[in-house]
Amino acid sequence: MTIPRIQLAGLAKRFGSRQVLAGVDLAVMPGESLVIIGGSGTGKSVTLKIILGLIAPDSGSIKVDGHEVVGLKGAALDAHRARFGMLFQGGALFDSLPVWRNVSFALEGSAASRRAAAIDNLARVGLGPEVADLKPSELSGGMQKRVALARAIAPRPPIIFFDEPTAGLDPITAAVINDLIRELATQLKITALTITHDMHSVRTVADRVAMLHGGVIIWQGPLASLDGCDNPYVRQFITGSAHGPIQMPGAR
């Protein structure tokens, strides 16, 4: 039996009186692209932060390639984190550094070899070498996202987290980024875990979808079974309806 790349079991986290995660069970298989959907504030980002060891869970287990990672500290925690690439919502590029230094930030070696690697990774996201010496602020939002994607793949991490990868992008640029994520994950055999509200992202990027609601995974299944799914929470989410079992503050 294949060991999951990431396996969450009974993951729970409370902030004050708010039980955000109440026993999340979820497995991501090697090379799989799993998308977690769920409304605002359901704990999607908290789940990613707990996996990265940025927030400690109250209880539960996280195994990466079969090894428990909850409670890791020091060098072991650093080694755990080095297995993950991140594409942050805002891109999170360093404005004071030229594009090539952003892309090669986590790479080692001489400046010349890092620059060459940056240019190679920029090509993978459809950007030419002329972009390498520009500052992020000189680029459009879509190009910045590509640069952030090049940076995330540059160290060839086995796992990449995509946090709202299309937030703030126009629909066409968003579609290009979704296609790129799908293509890169497949080509580079990266295990991808994406959190998003964007159903276009879900449909392009996911092999499998899991919905987080009320602190637990209430449904999961292959992308192909999403539209035929009769779970009322999932149906409300994918149709974007104000009416249904999910009640948002201020909804009538």
Ligand SMILES: Nc1ncnc2c1ncn2[C@@H]1O[C@H](COP(=O)(O)OP(=O)(O)OP(=O)(O)O)[C@@H](O)[C@H]1O
């Ligand atoms: N460090 C923290 N301290 C206290 N509460 C927190 C902390 N981090 C997150 N929360 C709370 O946990 C809940 C879940 O937050 P989270 O950011 O994971 O939601 P999300 O599903 O990613 O939402 P969105 O889709 O809007 O980004 C929210 O109520 C948030 O206020």
